[in-house]
Amino acid sequence: xxxxxxxxxxxxxxxxxxxxxxxxxxxxxxxxxxxxxxxxxxxxxxxxxxxxxxxxxxxxxxxxxxxxxxxxxxxxxxxxxxxxxxxxxxxxxxxxxxxxxxxxxxxxxxxxxxxxxxxxxxxxxxxxxxxx
Amino acid sequence: xxxxxxxxxxxxxxxxxxxxxxxxxxxxxxxxxxxxxxxxxxxxxxxxxxxxxxxxxxxxxxxxxxxxxxxxxxxxxxxxxxxxxxxxxxxxxxxxxxxxxxxxxxxxxxxxxxxxxxxxxxxxxxxxxxxxxxxxxxxxxxxxxxxxxxxxxxxxxxxxxxxxxxxxxxxxxxxxxxxxxxxxxxxxxxxxxxxxxxxxxxxxxxxxxxxxxxxxxxxxxxxxxxxxxxxxxxxxxxxxxxxxxxxxxxxxxxxxxxx
Numbered sequence: 001x002x003x004x005x006x007x008x009x010x011x012x013x014x015x016x017x018x019x020x021x022x023x024x025x026x027x028x029x030x031x032x033x034x035x036x037x038x039x040x041x042x043x044x045x046x047x048x049x050x051x052x053x054x055x056x057x058x059x060x061x062x063x064x065x066x067x068x069x070x071x072x073x074x075x076x077x078x079x080x081x082x083x084x085x086x087x088x089x090x091x092x093x094x095x096x097x098x099x100x101x102x103x104x105x106x107x108x109x110x111x112x113x114x115x116x117x118x119x120x121x122x123x124x125x126x127x128x129x130x131x132x
Numbered sequence: 133x134x135x136x137x138x139x140x141x142x143x144x145x146x147x148x149x150x151x152x153x154x155x156x157x158x159x160x161x162x163x164x165x166x167x168x169x170x171x172x173x174x175x176x177x178x179x180x181x182x183x184x185x186x187x188x189x190x191x192x193x194x195x196x197x198x199x200x201x202x203x204x205x206x207x208x209x210x211x212x213x214x215x216x217x218x219x220x221x222x223x224x225x226x227x228x229x230x231x232x233x234x235x236x237x238x239x240x241x242x243x244x245x246x247x248x249x250x251x252x253x254x255x256x257x258x259x260x261x262x263x264x265x266x267x268x269x270x271x272x273x274x275x276x277x278x279x280x281x282x283x284x285x286x287x288x289x290x291x292x293x294x295x296x297x298x299x300x301x302x303x304x305x306x307x308x309x310x311x312x313x314x315x316x317x318x319x320x321x322x323x324x325x326x327x328x329x330x331x332x333x334x335x336x337x338x339x340x341x342x343x344x345x346x347x348x349x350x351x352x353x354x355x356x357x358x359x360x361x362x363x364x365x366x367x368x369x370x371x372x373x374x375x376x377x378x379x380x381x382x383x384x385x386x387x388x389x390x391x
Contacts, residue, residue: 073281074281075168076170076174076275076337077168077169079172080167080168081167081168081169089171093318122306123282123319123320123321123322125320
């Protein structure tokens with residue numbers, strides 16, 4: 001290989017510079033959030049069950065909420081048969097947030113971490129918000 | 133075993149079809165809508181309509197009675213902005229001449245002339261607002277109720293231009309600070325969307341009658357299914373002379389008035 005030394009040094013510098021944002025972010029990555037389940041409503045439940053199993057909810061809650069929205073608003077279907085055959089009213093305000101009353105520690109933490117900004121709360125009322 | 137080229141291709145084709153259909157089937161099975169059903173308590177109807185007996189409203193209700201309006205606006209988080217240009221309303225009172233333009237003349241009986249008439253979205257059978265909506269945010273349900281899906285509303289206001297009854301209001305600003313008492317069971321709207329009466333679909337789904345009907349202590353408002361011959365509203369329509377607002381426009385309103 002001709003001019004091995006400058007070529008290799010040059011390559012190393014190039015790779016270092018182009019990957020700078022990646023290893024820089026690795027170094028001070030924010031700790032992964034742990035959504036908090038400590039609300040009075042959840043504490044009182046004999047068996048702590050959500051609408052679907054936790055892994056499903058974690059991965060697919062946005063699809064589920066989207067389906068609920070379409071089902072309720074456009075189809076008039078308001079009852080959801082969740083895990084263990086339990087029936088739930090399909091409502092963000094009346095079902096989800098009754099248990100997960102700690103929106104800032106449950107929803108917002110992860111959404112901030114993932115950099116997503118769902119615009120649910122411009123209309124739907126979070127617990128404790130706008131206390132009249 | 134010997135396979136002919138023909139049967140080999142057939143089998144291959146079948147497998148390929150199976151593999152391509154699988155993800156689609158999986159997605160379909162995962163869709164939450166398969167597990168969703170209407171509430172068994174829900175009031176079912178084929179053609180919901182309302183009859184407003186203005187005679188009862190005038191004679192039995194106290195002067196300036198607004199109980200139905202207050203009940204509706206409280207349940208649905210309708211803001212009270214105070215500025216008539218930015219007013220948001222679902223059900224309100226309008227002078228006779230405005231509610232029934234062309235019907236007024238100077239010798240009209242005093243009980244009707246200039247009197248306030250209760251008006252709301254007519255949930256037209258042939259709704260012009262639905263036809264013009266570019267995102268299908270407003271649509272007619274199978275039971276005849278014309279509703280807004282504010283998730284889809286882009287605030288273009290075509291529906292407001294199309295509605296001949298002025299039944300739709302636009303949110304020029306965030307309505308939250310103007311809601312006197314928040315109902316936490318129902319969402320508010322946000323800046324830039326249109327809203328209107330929804331014939332209390334959320335209450336019908338839970339087996340309750342509309343908030344305005346429930347609030348009227350004199351029974352001036354009758355809500356029912358036009359397709360049900362035994363419904364109370366059919367009694368009213370067959371025993372009294374009723375009129376509708378602007379029937380000449382062909383929108384076929386489903387709010388009837390006993391004048």
